[in-house]
Amino acid sequence: MGRLEGKAAIVTGGGRGIGRGISLVLAGEGADIAILDLDLENANRTAAEIGGLGRRAIVVRTDVSDPSSAESGVAAAIEALGRVDILVNNAGVAGANVAASKLTLDDWDACYRVNLRAIWTMSSALIPHFKANGGGKIVNISSIAGRVGGVGLAHYGASKAGAISVTQSLAAELGPSNINVNAVCPGLLWTDMWRGLEAAVGGDAAPEAVEQRRFFETYLRSNCPLRREQFPEDIGHAVAFLVSEQARNITGQALNVDGGIRMN
């Protein structure tokens, strides 16, 4: 018997990458899953995989950066699954990897809207339901880029640092309502997010793309004590623990899953 038998979870951006890994691990622990994503093709594929694990999965096309879309996505998930016990705010965008002086307002706003503001709008939409049910769990996917800024990270890093801060504020506010709120900070995972950065510099075959992969590997070799990249299921296992009964007294925390790159 899994740790999440009888529970239902919303995973934003659950169609691919880290969100897919989280969805599959939570389903493996017994949870039904609502994938709220912009990309229906990947979301439906992941939902079929969850079905193969014997769990229910539904897909709701949702743009988490749009508060009314977030609200109707939450309502559709509650309606379809009967209840929701867990919210994983995973959907995120990287924006262009450029110096702060070259950033566009669009890049800045996209990181703010998707990576930070959506945590608040999605949580706000679900909190009344959690309170009516006597509690709930929220996990926000931040990043080690939220722990310390760096070149090319002004917009992304700020949104991810904000994700840790809003986690703490929500945890303080919602603890008395038996709602645990925590964050997970992934390290380096070679997902489409990184591949998207490649596309922005000219596609897979471009020297810049090769450079990107080389940077990824070199960074891990020289900065990661465990000397290996992380995988979506690593993040999924951390989330599964934080939303389980074993973590009932953990709230307001941000857990790095990064092979030891950041030790704060």
Ligand SMILES: NC(=O)c1ccc[n+]([C@@H]2O[C@H](COP(=O)([O-])OP(=O)(O)OC[C@H]3O[C@@H](n4cnc5c(N)ncnc54)[C@H](O)[C@@H]3O)[C@@H](O)[C@H]2O)c1
């Ligand atoms: N890949 C990494 O190395 C890494 C490291 C640290 C943190 N993260 C964070 O982990 C999360 C997932 O990253 P990933 O690498 O799997 O990215 P990804 O680009 O592979 O997947 C992101 C998912 O979010 C969805 N999405 C994007 N914008 C959305 C929106 N407005 N509304 C609904 N869905 C939306 C996409 O359709 C996609 O399914 C993000 O928050 C990211 O910032 C990633």
